[in-house]
Amino acid sequence: MTATSSHSFEFLKSCVLNVSNLKSVTPSDCKVISALIFNKTKFIVSETTLKRIYGFAYSKFNPSIFTIDVMAKYCGYNGWDDFCEKHDNKTTKSDSVNVNWDTLNNKALKITNFTLQALKNKSGIPYNQTIKRGFIDDHFNEFLRGNYTATVFTAPSGYGKTIALCHWIDEKLANNFNTQSNDIVLFFSSSALMSIFLSGRDLNDWLLTLLGYTPEEDVMSLLDVNNRKEGNFYLIIDGFDEHMFKNDQFELMLYQLMDVFSFYQSQNWFKLVLTMRSSNWMNNKHTLAYNQDKWYHGFTTDDQSGDNVPLLSIQEIKELSNKINPANQSNITTDIANDFTNPLYFQFYYKQHKENFTLSHIDHFSIYELISTFILNKVYLGHYATEKILLLNGLIENMDFENRVYDLNKLKVNDLLRLYGHAYNELLSIGFLKEVNTSVESQFNTSVQFGNTNFLEFTIAAKLLNDSNQRFDSKLTATISGLFKNNERKVAVLKWCIIHAIKSNQQECFELLSLTELTPHEKSELIIFLGSLLEKMSVTVTHSESLSGFFKQRCTDELFYYFFGLEFININYKRTLQTLLKFELSASKKIITYTALAVIAIQQFEFNQLESYINKLKSFPAEEMQQFIINPLNCIDAIYHFFKYGIIKRAFYSDLTHFIFNPPQSTSAYNNPANDLIYLIAGYSLIICQHPKKIQRFINVIKRLNHGDNRDTSVYNFFLDMLQAEACHKLGNLKELNRIYHPVSDLYDNDGNTFTSYMKSMVYSLKIKRALLSNDYTKLGSYWRFIIQICDEYGHRLSATFIAETLLKSADFEELEPQLYKQVYYDYTKILRQAGLSKETFLKPIEALVSKS
Known part of the structure; x- marks a missing residue:
């Protein structure tokens, strides 16, 4: 026709x-x-x-x-x-x-309103509870300011492109009405384009017919300046993605769209706006944006993927949460909120909790529940479920974990994709997989990738569990250790395996974790996760009898001591230890747990909590405390008195002196992680007395007590070295300090990501002490800023206070670095003021603080 x-x-x-x-x-x-x-x-x-x-x-x-x-x-x-x-x-x-601009506007408005309503009805969160995104105004402002004809919003599935665009169009239409603007918005989704292909018509012809005009008359009205009245015509297509069409259909639509673009690109009133998945943009930008000068790409957040739609900010998460449920103001930590910056995950969470929505109850485990629900509904259920699993297993088998290669060359897996073609298209359509073409003149390169790292890590874990007959055993932990040596995916894969083990009543999985090789940072991350998992198990009313009984069994030494270490101290570690108390613990295990919680309270200057833990420790019989070489209650109580009342308890430090000169002859009964923790607490309590030689003697005794111990003590020795460095600094021994500093500094420079937050604060404390002894003040400012950042994020107030005291007491610091001195003094007094402490306690002579008690 x-x-x-x-x-x-x-x-x-x-x-x-x-x-x-x-x-x-x-x-x-x-x-x-x-x-x-x-x-x-x-x-x-x-x-x-x-x-x-x-x-x-x-x-x-x-x-x-x-x-x-x-x-x-x-x-x-x-x-x-x-x-x-x-x-x-x-x-x-x-x-x-x-035929004129006004009639065109009226007909376009009907189509746009219909499209808006249809897309709003599909919103995962009710549209009236969604929020306007700030990025889209910035994007359009730059687009309209320049000499551009077209722009595109690109991001993976679920980033909120469509809802953000709907908000902008709503506001645009309202402004058009209020200001009598002559702009026209013609908005439709890509599903409407299917009828073009089915009818065999041309896109430009279809658009004009859709508006109720013949092509000749309508083009004339568009090009007539008098009719246009200086307005812009916005042609907006949402979801222009390959997976919506068959290959030949999409190619036809793509070229016809480019014909429309080519025809109108010389007209400054014509504006083409597209939204699409970032993989589709990467695959087709050579065709779409062949005239680069006429395309505005926006503020790209990831050059490799081409995303220009940002994730939700923390402020947007709070705004969205408050709009959904104004009566429940949510306060969540930054690290947990980061899991919900992906609008797709926020949407999953809303669907599960829409009856009483709040973010106050989310934790580190929540994101895993959301992803599991999504994969169950979108992958394991529905069409081609078996084929999807076989395809995903095949893709995992083709990955190179040793070299961290997770993107698969399509040429190498094409036979697999053809075998499970329907399953592949389904996984592409839901964003679980994506196909990215990054070919250059000399090389074809199309890769198959997972939609995000969470989907990848879940699928890897599912494949390993399948190979292990769904059992979490020593073979599986050995496999994970071997495949992911020094690999950032190791802990994530372990988490998914543990979740599966708990759901399938394999509680012995905790005991097997000690067989997995983990860095301190990895272990810290896993321990915090385990704390959230155990807490979930303890409070849910739907878990099975076997899970309920899990907390009634005696907690073995292997499981219990896996959770302990001075290096794990931070805000989130506290919840993990509190969860451990739900087990049937022996008295000695309860003592060490309350001691660790007390140390966290000291580090965070939470003295009300510290008093509570001291009272808990005092409630235990004296004979229970005697099984420890050093009484942990006396250590904690001495530190408490120093900070709370500015008193150094002479009796406690006399006991430590007696221990130094009269250590136990037989120590085999005392060699365990619990005593290691108490040794370190006692050693760091000696810093208060400011007797560096006593610190050195204490360290020598501790090392003799642990002589011949075959346990992995690298982290334990790290803290002993930090304690030794404190003594060296007080004694002005730069040579000995350098002996400690260089290997630690080299290790941190090469593998800093293996250090926990508390270990990092200790490293920077060491850097500051060395800089002061060697009169190198050039980097003190950057060191101090890092210390404050760690303090704010993880609650290491005690560390920051001691380091500040070291700087403020330095003889030449104020004279040589007056501005930095003022900043350190300000931060120092702020920390103490927030904790209700007096700086005179720290800065007065030590002799004035000694108590006879």
Whole structure:
């Protein structure tokens, strides 16, 4: 059909609906229309033919002349020619008078409002509870400020592109009405483009027909400056993605869209706006943006993926949460909120808790529940579930974990993709997988990637569990250690395996964790996760009898001591230790748990909590404390008195002196991680006395006590070295300090990501002490800023206070670095003021603080 006849045919289709008393058409209506046509004309137009005509079924060809003739006769005409003649005469008379910018605006507005309503109804969170995103205004402002014709919003599935765009269009339409703007917005989703391909028409022809005009007349109205009244015409297409079409369909739509772009790119009033997945942009930007000067790409957040839609900010998360439930103001930590910066995960969480929505209850385990629910519904259930799992397992088998290669060359896995073609397309459509083309002139390079790291890590864990017959055993832990040596995926994969083990009542998995090689940082991350997991198990009302009984069994030494170490101290570690107390612990294990909690309270200057833990320790019989070489209660109580009352308890430090000169002869019964923790607490309590030689003697005794111990003590020795460095600094022994400093500094420079936050604070404390002894003040400012950052994020107030005291007491510091001195003094007094402490306690002579008690 010609363009004119195509326009007439659209009108004929509308006439058929009017005669049939239908305002709109559904697939089931086609059977009714077929019967009505036969009753009136005695000619048959089948239900299938009508489905093709109205876009519910694919057709390679235009409808036959016979079909069109019958439809015209059904509408009261003699046939197609008679219909065209009468219709064209009518439209010529009316359109020649009425075709202008205003009528175009009215018709575009109807389509845009329909599209807006349809997309709003699909919103995972009710649209009226969603928020406007700030980035989109910045994007459009830059786009309209420049000499651009087109722009694109690119991000993976679920980033909130569509909802953000709907908010912008809503506001744009409201402004148009209030300011009498002449801008026109024609907005539709890519699903509407399917009818173009099914009808065999051209995109430009279809757009103009959609607006109710013939191409010749409509182009004239668009190009007429007087009619336009200086307004812009926005053609906005949401979700222009490959997975929505078959390959040949998408290619046809792509080239036709570029024809539209090419035709109007010289007109500064025409603006093309697209949203698409970032993988689709990477695959097709060579075609879409062939004229780079006319395309605005936005503020790219990731050059490799091409994303220009940012994740939710922490402020946006709070705003969104408060809009959903204004009565429940949510306060969450930054690290947990980071899990919900992905709008897709926020949406999952909302669906699970929409009856009483709040973010106050989320923790480190929540994100795993959300992803599990998504994968269950989108991958394990529904069409081609078995094929999806076989495909994903095959992709994992082709990865190179040793070299951290997770993106798969499509040429190498193409046979696998063809074998499970339907499953592959399903996984692409939900964003679980994506296909990225980064080919250059000399090399073809298309890779298959997972939609995000969470999906990748879950699938790796699922494959390893499948190979292990769904058992968490020593073989599995050995496999994980071997595959992911010094690999950032190790802990994430372990977490998924542990979740599976707990859900399948394999509680022995905790005991096997000690077989997995982990760095201190990895172990710290895993321990915090285990704390959240155990807490979830202890409070949920739906867990099985076996899980409920899990907390009633005796906690073995292997499981218990896995959770302990001075290096793990931070805000989140406290919750893990509190969860441990839900087990049936022995008295000695409870003592060491309360001691560790007390140390955290000291580090955070939480003295009300510290008093509570001291009272808990005092409630234990004296004989229970005697199993420890050094009484942990006396250590904690001495530190408490120093900070709370500015008193150094002479009796306790006399006991430590007696211990130094009269250590136990037999120590085999005392060699365990619990005593290691107490040794370190006692050693660091000696810093208060400011007797560096006593610190050195204490360290020598501790090392003799642990002589011959085969346990891994690298972290333990790290803290002993830090304690030794404190003594060296007080004694002014730069040579000995350098002996400690250089290997620690080299290790940190090469593997700093293996250090926990508390260990990092100790490293920077060491850097400051060395800088002061060597009179190198150049980097003190950057060192101090890092200390304050760690203090604010992880609660290491005690560390920051001691380091500040070291700087402020330095003889030349104020004179050589006056501005930095003021900043350190300000930060120092702020920390003490917030904790309710007096700086005089720290800065007065030590002799004035000694108590006879």
